[in-house]
Amino acid sequence: MATCKASKNLLATLIVLATILATATAQNAVADVVTQDFFNGVINKGTGDCPGKSFYTRDAFLNAANTYNQFGSGSAEASKREIAAFFAHVSHETGFLCKIDETGGENQDYCDKNRTDNPCNPDKKYFGRGPLQLTWNYNYGAAGRALNFDGLNAPEIVGTDVVVSFKASFWFWMENVHGVISQGFGATIRKINGDVECHGKRPDLVQARIDYYNDYCNQLGVSPGDNPSC
DSSP states (O other), X not given: OHHHHHHHHHHHHHHHHHHHHHHHHHHHHHHHHSOHHHHHHHHTTOOSSOGGGGTOOXXXXXXXXXXXXXXXXXXXXXXXXXXXXXXXXXXXXXXXXXXXXXXXXXXXXXXXXXXXTSOOOTTOOOOOBTTTTBOSHHHHHHHHHHHTSOTTTOGGGGGTOHHHHHHXXXXXXXXXXXXXXXXXXXXXXXXXXHHHHTTTTOHHHHHHHHHHHHHHHHHHTOOOOSOOOO
């Protein structure tokens, strides 16, 4: 009995150690791919008035990425493709990390009153903020609960705290996009803005995302893979 118990304890310890090692490996892989030069290459493409240049940082990106150790996991090629896809959508949504808040967002109504599980605060706005422009009350509410901030009553933190900003975008990515990354870049477009852009609705916007993705894949030395469009 004692031997059996010891074996079980050893197995549990090995599982914990393997999990820690896998997490550390994934985190190191992301940091190795998203170098300071790569990050600067993205953010320095922004032109004009760019509040994001004094807001977004690589350190904040890595801090947030460490919260989601499955991001960029898998083979070296799979990791690079996911990172390229993430930055392609970020580049499209924010103009190369130039924008923090959605342009004209304060004039938009992103309160879905049917989502009573995430009741809107009438004094707050749920327009796009952060690297992936988190939008709608139900996303702010769910992201806040997952990341321990009050997304419904203080949504503006996504545009004022850079680590929360990146974490909120990673939350959206892992909840909605990460699971389809193996299906090709086109599947990620459908998850990000498919209702507006895919199936011939806005081929110009789809192509812009694809061009960013191809560019980042080229920079990272990985083939873009199949099914790039939606």
